[in-house]
Amino acid sequence: MEKRIQHIKEALHDARYKLTPQREVTLRVLLENESDHLSAEDVFMKVKDKYPEIGLATVYRTLELLNELKILDKINFGDGVSRYDLRKEGAEHFHHHLVCINCGSVEEIEEDLLGDVEKIVESDFQFKITDHRLTFHGICRTCTSNVENTDND
Known part of the structure; x- marks a missing residue:
């Protein structure tokens, strides 16, 4: 997990962003639950357990930033709920x-x-x-x- 976080930290740095504590805890939740296809609300609830002072807007902004940087993908399985899925390292698609x-x-x-x-x-x-x-x-x-x-x- 630490290796993937380091790679993501480098990707953020290359795009002129920092890996803030809020972004890091969000990333850790995504990595720990990688196979679960979590919604933003799911991510928020799990992040809040680890970092109680974080706000929902911060989690949303982090998810959107990671999506823009193609670190994760926003997906919808037809149930009207956006879910987030980390891209596999080195995956072309x-x-x-x-x-x-x-x-x-x-x-x-x-x-x-x-x-x-x-x-x-x-x-x-x-x-x-x-x-x-x-x-x-x-x-x-x-x-x-x-x-x-x-x-x-």
């Missing part, structure tokens, strides 16, 4: 997600599945792609298995 419409679970796909699609779009539409995201909505393995087990009873 945002990773993909599988969202279960039954239980709400979110699974990440780290592989970049759209390389060939990007080439086609760029050549056929003369469209320079700077990033992409892909979210599949469906029924997860666990829910599918539960339905099949119920049908067999």
Whole structure:
């Protein structure tokens, strides 16, 4: 975790920002809960436990700054709630997600599945792609298995 914080600190410095204590505690919460796709309110509640004097506006500003610097991505899984997801270090693109419409679970796909699609779009539409995201909505393995087990009873 310390290595990632150091890299993010350098990215902030390169963009003429400092890693303030408020930004650092927000980053630590994001890193500690990396697989949870937290909303701003979720981040705020977890940060407040560690840094009681922090305000919601400070957390929002920190999340927006980290999003602008492409340290994290703001995502929406169709439920109307913006969530935040740290970019993997060295990742050229945002990773993909599988969202279960039954239980709400979110699974990440780290592989970049759209390389060939990007080439086609760029050549056929003369469209320079700077990033992409892909979210599949469906029924997860666990829910599918539960339905099949119920049908067999």
